[in-house]
Amino acid sequence: MPRSISRDTRLCMSLSGRPGNFGTRFQNYLFEALDLDFIYKAFTTTDLPAAIGGIRALGIRGSAVSMPFKEACIPLLDELDASAAAIQSVNTIVADNGWLKGYNTDYSAVASLLQSHGVPKDIHFAQRGSGGMGKAVASAFRDSGFRHGQIIARNESSGSALAQGCGYAWQADLGELRPQMLVNVTPLGMEGGPEANSLAFTAEQVEAAEWVFDVVALPVETPLIRLARGLGKPVITGAEVIVLQAVEQFVLYTGVRPETELIERAAAFARATQ
Structure with missing residues (x-):
């Protein structure tokens, strides 16, 4: 009924x-x-x-x-x-x-997933994105005990402010940096968006990483997550x-x-x- x-x-x-x-x-x-x-x-x-x-x-x-x-x-x-x-x-x-x-509730969800997936707290991670969701993710990393982080954001004002607030470093692009964990908190790869087929990180950068975390929830398997899985990397998904x-x-x-x-x-x- x-x-x-x-x-x-x-x-x-x-x-x-x-x-x-x-x-x-x-x-x-x-x-x-x-x-x-x-x-x-x-x-x-x-x-x-x-x-x-x-x-x-x-x-x-x-x-x-x-x-x-x-x-x-x-x-x-x-x-x-x-x-x-x-x-x-x-x-x-x-x-x-x-x-x-x-x-x-994004903050608590990310903190819970970092713990349940057993991500080592001593790794160096790089997060691309410094908007509202970026704040939640970076703060969850900080409060979960991750001390070595890099905020990657073209917007220097928001990127450097977020990095400073969380005790991390900021730079406009990843450049030659090869962190152990890559975190995407941008709309790149989002279903229905103008950059649905785009990668937040290059294949070479993903290959060099040990972990990949894509906060984009739809599609369940974003281009970044598909690439990481294909390379045998452990992933955390936006889903x-x-x-x-x-x-x-x-x-x-x-x-x-x-x-x-x-x-x-x-x-x-x-x-x-x-």
Whole structure:
């Protein structure tokens, strides 16, 4: 029997420059499986203050926040959780009676994956990208005990600021540097984007590395991940990140933590049709 939507159904949403289907399918699958009176819908906007005002005024329970809004939304919120305040980047907004609080579940997801994959903390890594997601990733590395890092960003202002804040070095491009771990936190390789077939690092750079981490979630196998797997490198994928951070968002919205088996089914369903 189809789910019934009523005046009491609570709306959750997402704000993204490029809305995708993963979050919508993942969250709605869990809402239905757990018989929760919620519904989730993805949006984009050209008027961020009005969109955030709508969350507040309409009693929307919460919103995921993706590029390019993770930093720009901060002045429009009432409070930041420690996870967002520490890195000045928000990927989740939760509304309680008109009070908007920002969180960052990307940060916790990345920290969890570094631990579960057993990445050695004494390696030298290079991260390409210094935007909102870049802040979450670099901060997770720092707080997980990684001391030897390089931020690669053409934007000197944001790149050097992120590097300095995390205790790492900055340079505009990788050049002759050959780190043990390569981390992509740019849209390069993103499905549907103008650079969907692009690599964040050259084949020679990937071959020289020991680990590869691509935060791009769609496609599941990005060009960078395919190349790294083909070279026999251990990888961490954006597909793993997106599931972990989405689960934490679901918990923030509903107060319910799904069982692992249900999470796996929801993730498989969300990936089946993008």
